[in-house]
Amino acid sequence: DAGVTQSPTHLIKTRGQQVTLRCSPKSGHDTVSWYQQALGQGPQFIFQYYEEEERQRGNFPDRFSGHQFPNYSSELNVNALLLGDSALYLCASRPGLAGGPGYEQYFGPGTRLTVT
């Protein structure tokens, strides 16, 4: 049973460019969340998708957008990249919105984005 997978592993972009990161959730999971982890910091919640809709959003600008597909996979898009967007982007999945806060979220290995 594959866990959460993310692609690409590493990415280098230039300021002002746009980037798309991809995530496939763990089998049986239909809720996907994205987190940004700056170097030496804890992950920060970006947003969450369920049933192809954004359900919850953290304190990130509109340059950060996402999408969820019918097969539950998800994309994170970042427009007009800034140097400060350099970070590890983590995807996490869980089964459904219900089930209580004790449900474990499974994390992928992340995509390391470097903006130059």
Add this chain to the structure above:
Amino acid sequence: GNSVTQMEGPVTLSEEAFLTINCTYTATGYPSLFWYVQYPGEGLQLLLKATKADDKGSNKGFEATYRKETTSFHLEKGSVQVSDSAVYFCALVTGGGNKLTFGTGTQLKVEL
């Protein structure tokens, strides 16, 4: 809002030493508490969790007790190994149970 405060790292210990990593939190509502571990070059793995006051989460020799009166969830292990070297994150979730709030992480280095 929610926040998590962890002790600063790095924490350097000799193998078989006792480990404590402090974690305190503030939360709106009644949180569930988690410890995640991140090994070099990898994503986060759930280490243990507790969903109500006085619960003790445990896994792989690590333990943490949910203390509502002190708003704490300190991580402990009686005898660390070199393979425990990693970054440890304390986290909480409230309400709908999906937005995790993390601390800044504590790096643990275990030496022979």
